[in-house]
Amino acid sequence: xxxxxxxxxxxxxxxxxLGVQPNAVLLHTxxxxxxxxxxxxxxxxxxxxxxxxxxxxxINSCMVLTVQADxxxxxxxxxxxxxxxxxxIQEAFADxxxxxxxxxxxxxxxxxxxxxxxxxxxxxxxxxxxxxGNLCRCTGYGQIIAAVRLSAERLQNLSVYGASSxxxxxxxxxxxxxxxxxxxxxxxxxxx
Amino acid sequence: xxxxxxKPLPETNLPRLNQVxxxxxxxxxxxxxxxxxxxxxxxxxxxxxxxxVFRSPVPSARIVKLDVSKARALPGVVCVMTGEDTHGAKLNxxxxxxxxxxxxxxxxxxxxxxxxxxxxxxPIALVAAETLAIAEQALKQIELxxxxxxxxxxxxxxxxxxxxxxxxxxxxxxxxxIRKGDLEAGMAQADVIVENTFxxxxxxxxxxxxxxxxxxxxxxxxxxIRVCTQVIEHFRSIARALNVPQNRIxxxxxxxxxxxxxxxxxxxxxxxxxxARETGRPVKLVYTREEAFAATSKRHxxxxxxxxGVRKDGRITASQVSMVADSGxxxxxxxxxxxxxxAMAAGPYKIDxxxxxxxxxxxxxxxxxxxxxxxxxxxALGYEQQMDEIAKTLGLDPLAVRQVNYMKTGDTTATGQEVxxxxxxxxxxxxxxxxxxxxxxxxxxxxxxxxxxxxxxxxGRIMWFHDTSQAWVGMEQDGTAVxxxxxxxxxxxxxxxxxxxxxxxxxxxxDQVTIYxxxxxxxxxxxxxTATRQLYMSGNAVSLASNTIRARLLTRAAVKxxxxxxxxxxxxxRVSVLGxxxxxxxxxxxxxxxxxxxxxxSHLAQFNAPFTEGLDPETGQGDIWxxxxxGAQAVEVAVDTETGEIELLKSVACHDVGRxxxxxxxxxxIAGGSHQGLGYALMEDFELQNGIIKTPSFAEYLIxxxxxxxxxxxxxxxxxxxxxxxxxxxxGEPALTPAAPAVANxxxxxxxxxxxxxxxxxxxVLAAMDAIRGATT
Ligand code: FES
Ligand code: FES
Numbered sequence: 001x002x003x004x005x006x007x008x009x010x011x012x013x014x015x016x017x018l019g020v021q022p023n024a025v026l027l028h029t030x031x032x033x034x035x036x037x038x039x040x041x042x043x044x045x046x047x048x049x050x051x052x053x054x055x056x057x058x059i060n061s062c063m064v065l066t067v068q069a070d071x072x073x074x075x076x077x078x079x080x081x082x083x084x085x086x087x088x089i090q091e092a093f094a095d096x097x098x099x100x101x102x103x104x105x106x107x108x109x110x111x112x113x114x115x116x117x118x119x120x121x122x123x124x125x126x127x128x129x130x131x132x133g134n135l136c137r138c139t140g141y142g143q144i145i146a147a148v149r150l151s152a153e154r155l156q157n158l159s160v161y162g163a164s165s166x167x168x169x170x171x172x173x174x175x176x177x178x179x180x181x182x183x184x185x186x187x188x189x190x191x192x
Numbered sequence: 193x194x195x196x197x198x199k200p201l202p203e204t205n206l207p208r209l210n211q212v213x214x215x216x217x218x219x220x221x222x223x224x225x226x227x228x229x230x231x232x233x234x235x236x237x238x239x240x241x242x243x244x245v246f247r248s249p250v251p252s253a254r255i256v257k258l259d260v261s262k263a264r265a266l267p268g269v270v271c272v273m274t275g276e277d278t279h280g281a282k283l284n285x286x287x288x289x290x291x292x293x294x295x296x297x298x299x300x301x302x303x304x305x306x307x308x309x310x311x312x313x314x315p316i317a318l319v320a321a322e323t324l325a326i327a328e329q330a331l332k333q334i335e336l337x338x339x340x341x342x343x344x345x346x347x348x349x350x351x352x353x354x355x356x357x358x359x360x361x362x363x364x365x366x367x368x369x370i371r372k373g374d375l376e377a378g379m380a381q382a383d384v385i386v387e388n389t390f391x392x393x394x395x396x397x398x399x400x401x402x403x404x405x406x407x408x409x410x411x412x413x414x415x416x417i418r419v420c421t422q423v424i425e426h427f428r429s430i431a432r433a434l435n436v437p438q439n440r441i442x443x444x445x446x447x448x449x450x451x452x453x454x455x456x457x458x459x460x461x462x463x464x465x466x467x468a469r470e471t472g473r474p475v476k477l478v479y480t481r482e483e484a485f486a487a488t489s490k491r492h493x494x495x496x497x498x499x500x501g502v503r504k505d506g507r508i509t510a511s512q513v514s515m516v517a518d519s520g521x522x523x524x525x526x527x528x529x530x531x532x533x534x535a536m537a538a539g540p541y542k543i544d545x546x547x548x549x550x551x552x553x554x555x556x557x558x559x560x561x562x563x564x565x566x567x568x569x570x571x572a573l574g575y576e577q578q579m580d581e582i583a584k585t586l587g588l589d590p591l592a593v594r595q596v597n598y599m600k601t602g603d604t605t606a607t608g609q610e611v612x613x614x615x616x617x618x619x620x621x622x623x624x625x626x627x628x629x630x631x632x633x634x635x636x637x638x639x640x641x642x643x644x645x646x647x648x649x650x651x652g653r654i655m656w657f658h659d660t661s662q663a664w665v666g667m668e669q670d671g672t673a674v675x676x677x678x679x680x681x682x683x684x685x686x687x688x689x690x691x692x693x694x695x696x697x698x699x700x701x702x703d704q705v706t707i708y709x710x711x712x713x714x715x716x717x718x719x720x721x722t723a724t725r726q727l728y729m730s731g732n733a734v735s736l737a738s739n740t741i742r743a744r745l746l747t748r749a750a751v752k753x754x755x756x757x758x759x760x761x762x763x764x765x766r767v768s769v770l771g772x773x774x775x776x777x778x779x780x781x782x783x784x785x786x787x788x789x790x791x792x793x794s795h796l797a798q799f800n801a802p803f804t805e806g807l808d809p810e811t812g813q814g815d816i817w818x819x820x821x822x823g824a825q826a827v828e829v830a831v832d833t834e835t836g837e838i839e840l841l842k843s844v845a846c847h848d849v850g851r852x853x854x855x856x857x858x859x860x861x862i863a864g865g866s867h868q869g870l871g872y873a874l875m876e877d878f879e880l881q882n883g884i885i886k887t888p889s890f891a892e893y894l895i896x897x898x899x900x901x902x903x904x905x906x907x908x909x910x911x912x913x914x915x916x917x918x919x920x921x922x923x924g925e926p927a928l929t930p931a932a933p934a935v936a937n938x939x940x941x942x943x944x945x946x947x948x949x950x951x952x953x954x955x956x957v958l959a960a961m962d963a964i965r966g967a968t969t
Pocket of ligand 1: 041042044046047048049051061063
C-alpha cells in the first residue's frame with residue numbers, strides 16, 4: 001500500500017483535514033466526502049459532469065489527483081445554492097427548461113459560474129465556447145444557452161438593483177416566463 | 193427545395209386551461225439545479241459492499257476453465273459468483289414490464305455465461321468486496337481459459353449456409369412480412385422504378401449517467417434494489433431468475449440520468465439482487481463509462497432496400513422494401529424493434545401495393561435493443577432518402593413528391609391500420625421548410641444543400657401487449673394534492689406532466705402537488721417509461737383518478753353553495769360559482785367538510801390501452817398501436833469539398849403534439865431528440881471490428897457537443913386530436929426520427945450524389961467526391 005498523505009481541502013466553505021492515497025482522484029474524494037452533486041460521467045475528462053471550481057477556476061475533478069489540490073478552495077454546484085436559497089444561475093437553469101435528466105446540470109452550472117465571473121455579458125459564441133467541455137445528451141443545448149443568458153441578465157439586474165429586487169423578479173419568473181431560442185413557437189389550430 | 197408558404201391550420205377546438213399548456217417550471221427542476229437530486233450511484237448504506245463484473249474479453253469462445261479461487265482468497269473479497277453459483281439462471285429479456293402476455297421462447301440470456309461467450313463484455317463472474325479497489329483487484333485474479341470459436345460479425349453473413357451459429361437452429365432472430373394490395377400490378381402502372389439501398393451503423397445511447405444501483409435484503413426478506421431504470425416491473429423477471437416469489441423483489445427507481453431505451457433492459461439490478469441475497473449485505477454496483485458502452489444495448493444497424501414504382505407526377509404505385517437488422521449476440525427487444533421498423537417501413541404515405549420483408553440475425557457483437565424511436569428512425573432513413581431519390585429521378589421538388597403521397601386521416605398504414613387522428617404531414621413539413629428562410633449561396637469549395645424529412649412514429653405500446661397504467665390521487669386536508677404512480681422519470685418530465693394534469697383537474701397550483709413515483713412496492717404500477725407511452729398511459733390514468741375526486745368535490749360544493757355542479761369552476765385552490773366570484777369554498781374547507789362526512793377524496797384508477805390480438809402472420813395486416821405522431825424537419829448544410837467536413841447551418845423541426853402539456857418541456861424534447869438524430873447522421877458510429885469494440889469511451893465515440901450544431905428551432909403544432917390527456921400525442925421518440933434523414937437529403941442535395949451509409953464522415957464525403965470526379969473524367 002502506498003503511503004497515505006495528509007492534506008487539507010476547503011470544500012464549499014468547510015475545511016477538511018484528510019489522509020489520502022497519492023493516487024486518489026479528486027472526483028472520488030469529493031464524492032466520498034458526500035459531494036454527490038459532483039457527477040461521474042466518464043472519468044477521463046471528456047464529459048464535464050464532474051466539474052468543480054478549484055480556486056475559482058473550472059476543472060474536471062476526474063483529471064486531478066486529490067493531493068494536487070492540497071490547500072485548495074473547492075466549490076461544487078451544491079456549494080452555490082440550496083433548494084431554499086438557489087443561486088441565480090441554478091434558478092435560471094430551472095426556469096429556462098434547461099434541465100431534463102439533470103445529470104449534466106451541476107457541471108453546466110459550474111462552467112456557467114466560471115464564465116459569468118470573468119465575463120458577465122457573454123455572447124452566444126462565448127457561451128458555447130465556455131460550455132464546450134460539458135456534454136449534455138438530453139437538451140440539444142439550446143435551453144442551456146438560454147439559461148446562461150438568463151443568468152447573465154438576472155445577475156446584471158442584481159448588481160444594479162440589489163438582491164431583494166431580483167428575488168421578486170425571480171418569483172414571477174417561476175410560474176410564467178420562460179426563455180426560448182428566438183424563433184421557437186407554439187401554434188394552435190385555426191379559429192377555435 | 194422550392195420555397196413554400198404554409199396554409200393556415202385546420203380548425204381545432206382546444207379548451208382554455210389554467211395550468212396545462214403553460215411552460216411552468218418543472219417540479220423536478222430545482223432539485224436537479226442545486227444538486228440535491230440523488231441519483232442511483234449517489235446512494236450508500238452502512239456496511240455496504242462494492243461489486244464489479246468480470247466480462248468476456250473475446251467475442252466468441254468456449255470457456256474451458258474459469259478459476260476464481262485466487263479472487264475468492266483475496267483479503268476483503270466477500271463473494272465471487274459464477275454461472276454455477278447462479279445455477280445457470282437466465283434473464284428473460286423479452287416483453288419487459290407489466291404485460292401479462294406470454295414471453296417468446298429462446299429470448300433468454302444467461303445472467304452469467306458459463307459455457308460459451310457470444311460478445312465482448314458478456315458477464316462471466318461477479319465480485320463483491322469491502323472496497324471498490326479490492327473488487328477491482330479481485331477481477332484481475334480471476335483466471336479464464338478459453339478456446340476461440342469462429343464468430344460471425346455481419347447479419348447477412350450470419351444467414352449464409354455454413355455460418356457459425358449462435359443459437360440453434362439458425363441465426364435468424366425474427367422475420368416479418370407485409371403483403372398489401374398487388375405489388376406486380378402496382379409496379380406495372382409505374383412510369384419509373386427507383387431502387388436504392390441504405391445502411392446505418394450501431395449507435396450508443398450515451399446517456400450521461402452510467403448504470404448503477406444499490407441492493408439490500410430488508411427485515412421482511414424482500415430484496416430491495418435501488419436502480420436507475422426505465423422499467424420497475426423488471427422485478428418480475430428478476431424474481432424468476434432468482435427463483436423467489438415476485439412479491440419478494442422491490443425495485444425503487446431513482447431519477448434516471450438519461451436512458452433513451454438503454455435502461456429499458458435489465459442492467460445492474462440482476463447482479464445486485466444475486467449479490468445482496470448471497471452476502472446478506474447491501475451491495476453497490478456502478479458501471480464505468482467503458483462498461484456502460486460495452487455491456488448495454490445499441491441501436492440496431494440496418495440495411496434497407498427500397499424498390500419503388502412511381503408515376504411521372506410522383507404518385508407511388510407500388511413499393512417493395514427489404515430490411516436486414518443486426519441483433520447482436522442476444523435477442524433482447526430485437527423482434528419488436530424489427531416489427532416497428534417493418535410496420536413503419538413505407539413511411540407516412542398512402543401506398544396501396546406494398547411488400548415488406550424484414551429479418552434480424554444474431555452476430556457476435558454487442559446486443560441491440562431499444563433506442564429512442566425503436567426501429568422507426570432506421571425505417572425513416574430508408575423511406576425518406578428514397579423519397580428524395582424519387583424526386584431527383586422525376587425532376588420534381590422533394591416536398592411536392594411527398595405532398596402527392598401523404599396519408600390523410602382515414603387512410604391506412606402499411607399494416608392496414610386506419611389513422612384516426614390528425615395526420616398533419618403537410619402542416620408540419622411546410623412550416624419546417626418555410627422556417628429555413630433564405631438559402632446561403634454555394635461557393636466552388638463550399639456547397640450548400642437543403643433537405644427535409646416527413647415522418648410518423650407510434651406512441652403507446654403494441655396493442656397486443658395489453659398495456660395498462662395505474663395511478664392513485666388524493667387530497668390532503670390543507671387542500672394540497674398527492675399522486676402515487678409508478679412512473680419512472682427518465683428526464684423527459686414524465687412526473688411533471690402528470691403533476692400538471694392533476695393540478696389542472698383539481699384546480700391546485702403545480703407547487704402544491706407532490707408525486708411519489710417509480711417504486712414497485714408502494715406506487716401503483718404505471719408501466720414502462722418507454723414507447724412514448726407515459727403521457728398517454730399514466731396521463732390518462734391520473735386524469736381518471738383526479739376527475740373522480742373532482743366530481744366528488746364539485747358535488748359537495750354544489751350543495752354547500754346552493755347551485756348545480758355544472759355552475760361551478762375549480763381553480764386556484766377553490767371551487768367558485770361561475771360568474772359570481774364572491775361565492776366560493778376553498779379547497780381546504782371543502783376537503784375537511786368531505787372528510788367529516790366520510791366522502792373519500794382519494795382514488796386509484798387504471799387506464800387500459802385498446803387491446804388487440806396481433807397481426808395476420810401471412811399478410812402482416814392488422815392494428816398495432818393506439819395512435820401516431822406526425823412531424824417534419826428541414827435542415828441546411830454546407831459541405832466543404834476540400835476537407836469533406838459538413839457544417840449544419842440551420843435546423844427546424846415541427847411536430848403536431850396534439851396538445852403540449854408543458855410547452856417548455858415539449859420544446860426540450862424536440863430540440864434534444866433532434867440533436868441525437870443530427871449526431872446519428874453526422875458523427876455517431878459505434879464501431880466493432882470482428883466483434884472488438886473500437887469506440888470504447890467518449891474519447892473515441894463522439895456525441896454532439898455545444899459547438900457541433902446550431903440549436904434546432906422548434907415549432908409545436910396542436911391539433912388537439914391525440915388519444916392522450918387533453919388531446920395530447922406523444923413526442924419523446926418522434927422528436928428524433930426526422931433529423932437524420934433530413935440531413936442525409938441535405939448532404940445529397942449539396943453534393944449532387946447520395947452517400948448511402950451513415951454517418952456522413954469527412955472520409956465518406958471525400959470518397960463520394962472522388963467518385964463524382966472519377967465519373968466525370
Ligand atoms: S467524469 Fe470528469 S470529465 Fe467526465
Ligand atoms: S439534461 Fe440530461 S445530460 Fe443534460
